[in-house]
Amino acid sequence: MQTRPTHIDRFEDFVREVEPQLRRALAGHIVEGQVADAVAEALGYAWEHRDRVMEMERPAGFLYRVAQSRSRRRRQGWLPWEGEESMPDVEPGLPAALADLPAGQARAVWLVSACGWTQVEAGEALGVSASTISTQVNRALIRLRTHLGVMTDG
Amino acid sequence: MGDLDDQLRRLADRRAARTPATTSAGVTAAPTGPRGRLPVWIAAAAVLAALAGSAVWLADQNDENGTDVAATSTTTVPSVSTTTDPGPAATMSVSADDYGVRLEIPATWSAIEPGRTWGGDDGFVAVDVTPGAGLAEAVEGVVASGGFGDTATVAVTTVGGRPARLIAGNEATVGSELGDFVAGGVVVELPGPIMVRDESWTVLAISGDLVHLATVLDSLEWIDSTTPADRPDPVRAEIDAVDPTVAYDLAVGTDVGIELRRTFTDDVDVLVGPATELAFLVDGWLISQDEPQGPVRAGRTTFPDELDLGEGEIRLLDAAIVDGAASALVTRRTGTTPEDTTERLLLVGVEDRSVTDLGVVGGWESGLDDGRFADGAIALRKSAEGFTWIAALDYSGTELWATPETFDATLRMTVLSDTVLALNPGWAADGAAPIFATRRFELRSGELMENVSTRLTPVDGVALDEVFCRRLVMWPAPSCGQSSGPPVQIDFYTRTIAPLLGPVSAGTPTAVDATVSTTFPPSAPREVPG
Numbered sequence: 038m039q040t041r042p043t044h045i046d047r048f049e050d051f052v053r054e055v056e057p058q059l060r061r062a063l064a065g066h067i068v069e070g071q072v073a074d075a076v077a078e079a080l081g082y083a084w085e086h087r088d089r090v091m092e093m094e095r096p097a098g099f100l101y102r103v104a105q106s107r108s109r110r111r112r113q114g115w116l117p118w119e120g121e122e123s124m125p126d127v128e129p130g131l132p133a134a135l136a137d138l139p140a141g142q143a144r145a146v147w148l149v150s151a152c153g154w155t156q157v158e159a160g161e162a163l164g165v166s167a168s169t170i171s172t173q174v175n176r177a178l179i180r181l182r183t184h185l186g187v188m189t190d191g
Numbered sequence: 192m193g194d195l196d197d198q199l200r201r202l203a204d205r206r207a208a209r210t211p212a213t214t215s216a217g218v219t220a221a222p223t224g225p226r227g228r229l230p231v232w233i234a235a236a237a238v239l240a241a242l243a244g245s246a247v248w249l250a251d252q253n254d255e256n257g258t259d260v261a262a263t264s265t266t267t268v269p270s271v272s273t274t275t276d277p278g279p280a281a282t283m284s285v286s287a288d289d290y291g292v293r294l295e296i297p298a299t300w301s302a303i304e305p306g307r308t309w310g311g312d313d314g315f316v317a318v319d320v321t322p323g324a325g326l327a328e329a330v331e332g333v334v335a336s337g338g339f340g341d342t343a344t345v346a347v348t349t350v351g352g353r354p355a356r357l358i359a360g361n362e363a364t365v366g367s368e369l370g371d372f373v374a375g376g377v378v379v380e381l382p383g384p385i386m387v388r389d390e391s392w393t394v395l396a397i398s399g400d401l402v403h404l405a406t407v408l409d410s411l412e413w414i415d416s417t418t419p420a421d422r423p424d425p426v427r428a429e430i431d432a433v434d435p436t437v438a439y440d441l442a443v444g445t446d447v448g449i450e451l452r453r454t455f456t457d458d459v460d461v462l463v464g465p466a467t468e469l470a471f472l473v474d475g476w477l478i479s480q481d482e483p484q485g486p487v488r489a490g491r492t493t494f495p496d497e498l499d500l501g502e503g504e505i506r507l508l509d510a511a512i513v514d515g516a517a518s519a520l521v522t523r524r525t526g527t528t529p530e531d532t533t534e535r536l537l538l539v540g541v542e543d544r545s546v547t548d549l550g551v552v553g554g555w556e557s558g559l560d561d562g563r564f565a566d567g568a569i570a571l572r573k574s575a576e577g578f579t580w581i582a583a584l585d586y587s588g589t590e591l592w593a594t595p596e597t598f599d600a601t602l603r604m605t606v607l608s609d610t611v612l613a614l615n616p617g618w619a620a621d622g623a624a625p626i627f628a629t630r631r632f633e634l635r636s637g638e639l640m641e642n643v644s645t646r647l648t649p650v651d652g653v654a655l656d657e658v659f660c661r662r663l664v665m666w667p668a669p670s671c672g673q674s675s676g677p678p679v680q681i682d683f684y685t686r687t688i689a690p691l692l693g694p695v696s697a698g699t700p701t702a703v704d705a706t707v708s709t710t711f712p713p714s715a716p717r718e719v720p721g
Contacts, residue, residue, distance in 0.1 A: 056212060064206035072210040128198050135202075141349070151199035164409070169352070181195055 051091050052080060058097040058152070062162070063104055065135075065147030079104035098154075098162035134184035138177050145170050146177035285309055286414065287318040289387055290395055292351070294318075295410035297403065314400035316407045320385070320392035321378055329378040329394040330356050350397070351411040355379040375401045382413055427459045432492045435475065442472035442479075448494065449479055464494035471510035476517040476541055480507035487521055489541035498539065500546060510541075511564035513586070517541045520562050520569065522552065529555035536562065536569075538586065549588030565634050566609040572602065581613050583634060592637025594630075609634045 059079060063072050079100040083090045090096050135143055141163070148159035149170065156167040156174070163170065282295040287307050300311040308317040321329050349355055355377050376398040384391045399407055433451065437460070443450040444467030451460045451472070468482035477495045480487045487507045488495030503525035510519045519539040526532030534553030539546050549569075552559045557575035568591060569584045578597035581604055584590055594613070603614045613630040631641035 057207065060210050060212065061203050061207040064203060064210055072206075076210075131198055131202055146199065147203070150196045151203035153200070165352075178195060185195075 047091065048084060048087055051083070051087075051096070055083075055097050055100065056080065058154075059100055059104065061152050062097070062101050062148055062154070065144065065151060075104040095158050095161055098158050101148075101162040102164065128185055130185050131181070134181050137184060138180055141165075142173045142177035142180065145173035146181070149174045150178070282410070288414065289385070290318050290320065291381065291385055291414045292318060292395070293410075293412045293414055294407050296407055314403040316397065316399035316403065319396050319398075320387045321394050321396035322392075326354060326356050326378055326380055326394060329396070330358060350377055350379045350408050351413055353380050353382065353413075375399070375404055377404075377408065427461065429463050430460045431463065433460075433462060433477070435492065439472055442470040442477060444468050444470040444479060444482070446482070449477060462494055469507050471519075473510045473517045473541075474512050476510075478507070478510040478517070478519050478541055480505070487519065487539075489517075489519065489539075498541070498544065500537065500539065508559070508562035509564050513538070513540075513564060516543070518564070520564060522559050522562070524553070524558065526555075534558045536571075536584070536588070547586075549584060549586075561604055563604070563606045563611075565606040565611065568634050570604060570606050570611040570634065572604040581611060581632065583611065583632075583637065591635060592632075594632070594637070606634070610640060 056076060060072060060076050063075050067075055082103045083096070083100055090099065093099055135147070138146070144163055145159055148154040148162060149156060154162070156170040160167040160170045165173075281298055283298045283300075284293060285296055285302070286293045289306055294316065296309050296316060297311060297313070299313075300309045300315075302308070303310050303315065304317075307319060309315065357377050358375065376396060379395045379397065381393055381395055384393050386392075397408065397411075398404075437451075439451040439460075443452060445461070446466040447461060448464035449462045449467050449470045451462060452458070462477070465485070466482045467479050468485070470477065470479040472478075475491055476489055477491070478487070478489045479495055484504055484506060486497040487500060487505055488497050490496050498519075500521060500523060503523040506522045506524070508520045508522065510517065512518065517540075519541055521537045521539055522534050523537055524532070524534040532555040533551055534557075536549040536552045536559065537546050538549055552571065552573065553575075557573070559571055560574050560579065561572040563570045565583070567585075569586070571582045571584060573580055573582055573593075577599075579599065579602045580594045580597045581602075582590055582593035598613070605612050605614065611632045611634055613632065629641065630639060632638065633640055
């Protein structure tokens with residue numbers, strides 16, 4: 038009986054852990070139909086460079102950058118998705134408000150507030166310092182509140 | 192904050208759930224497809240689009256052999272290097288010390304002009320300063336210099352954490368004297384003015400071939416000596432006379448005289464004298480007015496002498512170079528009754544002390560709120576019986592135009608190149624955010640060129656109720672006066688408000704000649720063609 042090589046098992050475990058994080062993060066600024074492509078390209082890169090990528094402390098952030106780079110070539114941007122987001126439990130104006138944010142703020146607030154990444158993780162993913170992320174998130178939240186007419190919520 | 196975070200998380204949950212998961216099998220089983228070659232201009236366009244979309248960390252468009260990368264698909268396992276792949280060391284660090292920046296460039300490149308231009312067979316990057324009092328002016332200058340086609344587009348971005356503008360041409364190929372490359376450029380606001388070729392500059396221009404430009408910009412670091420945090424402590428000194436060899440960036444009227452500031456170092460020389468409401472530094476001339484409504488003064492080295500402008504209530508509005516000579520714009524108001532009260536506008540040559548009467552601009556319940564020299568004309572903010580409007584005069588005093596509508600008293604005005612900006616501050620979302628309704632008029636014709644509302648994001652530590660008024664945009668706080676707080680600068684393009692002078696160590700900066708929407712060095716002389 039032939040057994041699967043260990044490195045394939047390890048990579049599958051790696052994908053199971055990283056792929057949801059990556060997909061969630063990319064869902065913030067890539068058009069809906071291309072998130073899967075971007076994730077696949079990032080994971081393809083990860084497979085090719087698995088020895089290095091799998092040893093990284095925060096591979097999701099690194100692969101987020103890889104996916105970003107690939108997707109940029111196809112002129113994608115931050116686009117509001119239409120559809121179910123207008124259901125009652127998500128503020129209908131939120132996608133448009135996100136789309137109205139400067140790109141840096143939009144990515145920062147998405148990774149930190151929507152995806153739950155730490156500021157350090159988001160900083161590594163976006164190539165900026167954690168303090169910059171902190172500032173961007175704060176400014177983004179101020180803008181979002183303003184856009185949505187939220188006066189203050191603590 | 193928690194509620195908004197929850198909303199964002201729900202949105203992320205929903206979006207993630209709507210995208211199919213990618214399995215490792217899908218990745219590992221993917222065949223490697225043939226990789227085509229894109230024309231250079233397509234790769235360049237992709238870089239431009241990416242740059243315009245966000246900031247500066249972008250994939251290199253070339254692999255190690257200089258082959259252009261085709262768009263990949265799900266079924267293509269990428270194998271080319273990107274900036275995210277450290278890989279073998281293929282770059283080297285170079286410094287443009289005079290310009291205060293450090294860059295990573297391909298290791299195969301060499302210096303073409305040491306300290307400012309590097310290049311090789313496959314590209315180049317060049318660093319230089321560019322004229323312009325701010326990014327808007329710098330962009331206009333760069334675009335006007337040609338090479339970007341007839342409909343260049345400008346995108347807001349950041350480089351090295353600083354506000355920047357990406358200038359993209361509409362032609363597939365932009366000529367470069369450094370080789371047959373598709374070139375692009377950005378202008379970047381410096382952390383502080385730098386001295387290059389014995390002049391002070393505030394804007395850096397970086398050009399390069401588009402294949403490498405994004406990656407090079409991504410690597411930009413400000414050399415420590417140019418960052419405010421590493422500046423030596425500013426020196427404050429009282430002086431009796433101005434050293435003509437010192438280049439000051441800013442004059443500020445204070446209650447102890449006139450502060451002369453070098454904004455890069457934050458050093459301050461205080462020309463001690465009477466409390467001063469307003470001061471300008473124009474072509475080596477100091478033009479000021481005592482507080483309140485005191486004498487208007489002009490001088491070159493010691494504290495300025497009083498100008499004889501006749502009897503009446505004199506008010507200094509602006510100063511600039513008109514027809515090659517330092518000049519002041521003042522109003523003189525005379526009379527004590529509704530019948531005999533008159534306000535006249537005067538053009539004063541401070542060198543020959545000439546006074547040209549430009550005519551009546553007000554009476555008992557009317558007058559000029561503000562007046563600015565602009566590009567060959569004078570922009571005025573006039574008011575009568577509670578209404579405010581904008582008008583323009585030529586230098587003979589003939590009215591060129593006036594806005595057909597009137598505004599409330601919160602309207603403020605400034606000039607930008609050959610346009611006049613009328614700014615109506617207000618609040619969005621029930622006071623949650625400040626906005627400016629901005630109308631931009633062509634100076635000579637009065638044509639309305641732009642009418643937009645701009646939402647501003649204050650920076651940390653600046654409270655809007657502390658915004659200083661006068662020649663900065665006046666915030667509509669009822670008490671907004673000439674000593675209500677430190678001045679700030681409002682940048683319409685980056686939508687930020689930033690302190691202009693830093694902490695005021697002594698005295699009160701009662702007025703500065705700064706404009707909104709640009710990073711215009713306040714009180715810098717403005718050449719006004721005749």
